[in-house]
Amino acid sequence: MKKLVLKPSVKRKFQNLDIIVFLGPYLAVFFMFTILPVIISYFIAFTNFNTMDFPEWVGLENYRRLFLEEEYFTMALQTSLVLAAISGPLNYIVAFACSWCLNEIPSRIRTILTMFFYIPALSGGFTFITDLLFSSDRYGFVNSFLLRLNLIDDPIQWAVDTDVMIPLCIVIMLWNALGQQFLIFLSSLQSIDRSLYEAAAVDGVSNRWQELYYVTLPSIKGQLILNAILTITSSMTMVIPTLFGSPTQDYKLYTLTMLQNDYTARMEMGYVSAVASIVLLISVLLNKLITFLISKVGT
Amino acid sequence: MTEERQAIQAPVKKGLFRKKSKDPDAQKPYVKPKKIFAYRVNRSFGGDLVLILFLLAVGIFMLFPLVYMVSNSLKPLYELFLFPPTLFVRNPTFTNYTDLFNYSGNMSVPMTKYFFNSVYISLVATALAVILCSMAAYAVSKREFRAKGPIFEFIRLSLMFTAPATSIVNYVIIAKLDPVDKYWPVILPTVALPLYMYMIKNFMDTFPTSVLEAARIDGANEFRIFLQILMPACKSSWMTVILFVVQATWGLDTGAFVFKEEMKSIKSGFSAITSVSQQRYGVACAQQVILLIIPLVTFIITQSNVMASLATSGMKD
Numbered sequence: 365m366k367k368l369v370l371k372p373s374v375k376r377k378f379q380n381l382d383i384i385v386f387l388g389p390y391l392a393v394f395f396m397f398t399i400l401p402v403i404i405s406y407f408i409a410f411t412n413f414n415t416m417d418f419p420e421w422v423g424l425e426n427y428r429r430l431f432l433e434e435e436y437f438t439m440a441l442q443t444s445l446v447l448a449a450i451s452g453p454l455n456y457i458v459a460f461a462c463s464w465c466l467n468e469i470p471s472r473i474r475t476i477l478t479m480f481f482y483i484p485a486l487s488g489g490f491t492f493i494t495d496l497l498f499s500s501d502r503y504g505f506v507n508s509f510l511l512r513l514n515l516i517d518d519p520i521q522w523a524v525d526t527d528v529m530i531p532l533c534i535v536i537m538l539w540n541a542l543g544q545q546f547l548i549f550l551s552s553l554q555s556i557d558r559s560l561y562e563a564a565a566v567d568g569v570s571n572r573w574q575e576l577y578y579v580t581l582p583s584i585k586g587q588l589i590l591n592a593i594l595t596i597t598s599s600m601t602m603v604i605p606t607l608f609g610s611p612t613q614d615y616k617l618y619t620l621t622m623l624q625n626d627y628t629a630r631m632e633m634g635y636v637s638a639v640a641s642i643v644l645l646i647s648v649l650l651n652k653l654i655t656f657l658i659s660k661v662g663t
Numbered sequence: 664m665t666e667e668r669q670a671i672q673a674p675v676k677k678g679l680f681r682k683k684s685k686d687p688d689a690q691k692p693y694v695k696p697k698k699i700f701a702y703r704v705n706r707s708f709g710g711d712l713v714l715i716l717f718l719l720a721v722g723i724f725m726l727f728p729l730v731y732m733v734s735n736s737l738k739p740l741y742e743l744f745l746f747p748p749t750l751f752v753r754n755p756t757f758t759n760y761t762d763l764f765n766y767s768g769n770m771s772v773p774m775t776k777y778f779f780n781s782v783y784i785s786l787v788a789t790a791l792a793v794i795l796c797s798m799a800a801y802a803v804s805k806r807e808f809r810a811k812g813p814i815f816e817f818i819r820l821s822l823m824f825t826a827p828a829t830s831i832v833n834y835v836i837i838a839k840l841d842p843v844d845k846y847w848p849v850i851l852p853t854v855a856l857p858l859y860m861y862m863i864k865n866f867m868d869t870f871p872t873s874v875l876e877a878a879r880i881d882g883a884n885e886f887r888i889f890l891q892i893l894m895p896a897c898k899s900s901w902m903t904v905i906l907f908v909v910q911a912t913w914g915l916d917t918g919a920f921v922f923k924e925e926m927k928s929i930k931s932g933f934s935a936i937t938s939v940s941q942q943r944y945g946v947a948c949a950q951q952v953i954l955l956i957i958p959l960v961t962f963i964i965t966q967s968n969v970m971a972s973l974a975t976s977g978m979k980d
Contacts, residue, residue, distance in 0.1 A: 503747035640828030
């Protein structure tokens with residue numbers, strides 16, 4: 365009887381079979397609940413879908429409506445891009461700065477302070493506090509404080525005055541910045557090999573700033589990119605604080621997510637999907653740019 | 664001759680096998696300098712102190728929402744609707760909490776049932792998320808195969824997908840699969856998120872591959888390498904993942920597919936109590952505080968592990 369001998373090329377093929385066991389379950393769930401809905405929804409972008417009847421093919425009609433017929437999309441796009449351009453980098457820097465500062469201090473104090481910093485994210489954020497602080501009447505805490513100091517004569521109309529709205533919105537967003545990104549930064553800073561710092565000190569790195577640029581940032585590059593992606597996505601899909609109401613005064617601060625929610629309420633899923641596809645396109649382009657910039661750090 | 668010997672012996676200050684010499688200096692055991700701030704090079708005491716004070720100030724400010732939440736839950740009803748609103752409670756009572764327990768005692772399904780449903784959902788989701796994501800991360804990070812590049816690009820791309828457009832399609836897909844009164848439509852969509860997988864993969868990338876090669880030569884199979892070498896080394900990443908999953912699933916409503924009352928989550932149970940009327944606003948505040956306990960405990964457990972895990976790193980390539 366001849367013994368079964370596998371050819372080396374065939375053997376190599378079967379060697380990697382356990383990858384299926386490792387990767388398979390994840391990919392199955394991931395495909396079912398993340399990829400498949402997205403693929404279908406981009407098909408829906410070319411149809412007229414009211415969630416009840418079967419989608420009806422309309423070609424590029426939705427995109428024509430977005431850019432040429434209605435002014436809401438361009439308006440929302442503009443607002444979203446402005447907000448993302450300001451609050452995205454700010455949030456990123458604040459999250460990194462906080463986690464870096466926390467990483468600098470001794471571990472006992474750090475554990476307690478980390479909890480303090482993360483509590484807003486655990487307890488649902490500052491939303492109800494902001495309603496209290498920035499209430500537009502004279503009893504809103506900020507207004508009453510400013511009135512008492514005689515800095516202003518009339519209460520500031522936070523949610524109505526369109527000049528105040530955008531800066532205030534960015535400030536409130538900054539408060540909420542310490543979420544997932546912050547924790548990801550912190551845990552990655554924690555796991556940097558300590559001997560790298562000693563080696564760097566021998567090589568002539570002499571203060572924390574040089575250390576930050578030449579050692580810390582290059583060794584957490586992967587997390588820098590991940591957090592950049594998260595920041596881009598969250599600032600492109602920004603939902604503004606409830607303080608400003610919906611729709612907002614004069615449609616200022618009308619973001620793409622609010623637009624999508626409004627059209628979802630009108631059961632125009634084709635339109636919503638068309639908007640989502642453009643958001644994805646912008647995010648991908650921004651991500652390419654940021655990844656390029658981060659790859660230059662520390663070289 | 665003696666000078667030469669001293670020069671060789673001088674750096675050897677501790678260790679079991681050090682040679683005994685007659686030099687009195689070399690006999691002294693090496694004592695590590697004990698300073699609180701001596702854990703890293705290139706640091707000044709003053710700089711650290713300023714940092715701590717600054718962080719403490721910011722940290723106390725960040726406690727603001729929690730303080731307001733707790734103080735709200737201690738307010739009697741008339742104080743909750745006081746105008747102008749107050750930040751701190753003036754006449755603290757526990758009536759909101761006792762009311763909450765009285766109401767939950769009167770329900771057709773006991774509150775503990777809701778509680779254990781939520782615990783079940785969170786536990787299963789957390790276990791699945793950590794197992795699935797870390798296994799996938801291992802394959803993508805440490806193994807070579809042809810589809811690796813495209814798969815990883817797809818996962819990175821999917822980080823940028825946004826919810827509004829997909830939620831309805833997601834609903835339609837699940838509705839096709841006979842989901843009524845089952846837990847999987849609640850659990851599975853929260854499990855295989857690209858963020859978790861990407862995070863663990865990033866940590867695994869920093870682990871030296873040569874160690875894995877050595878284990879492979881010593882005869883360890885892939886599962887053993889994964890479980891006994893890689894997972895302990897990446898503890899800080901999957902501990903953070905645990906926190907994210909618990910945070911995402913604990914407050915979850917069981918949603919559109921669970922109709923049996925005895926299968927609903929604690930959030931649904933509480934909202935059955937609090938959504939009755941405006942009069943129960945105080946009870947709603949108490950319920951928020953109680954719902955916070957589990958995520959807070961998870962945070963403390965997982966983060967203290969993140970902090971501890973740095974002691975085990977120290978592998979060099």
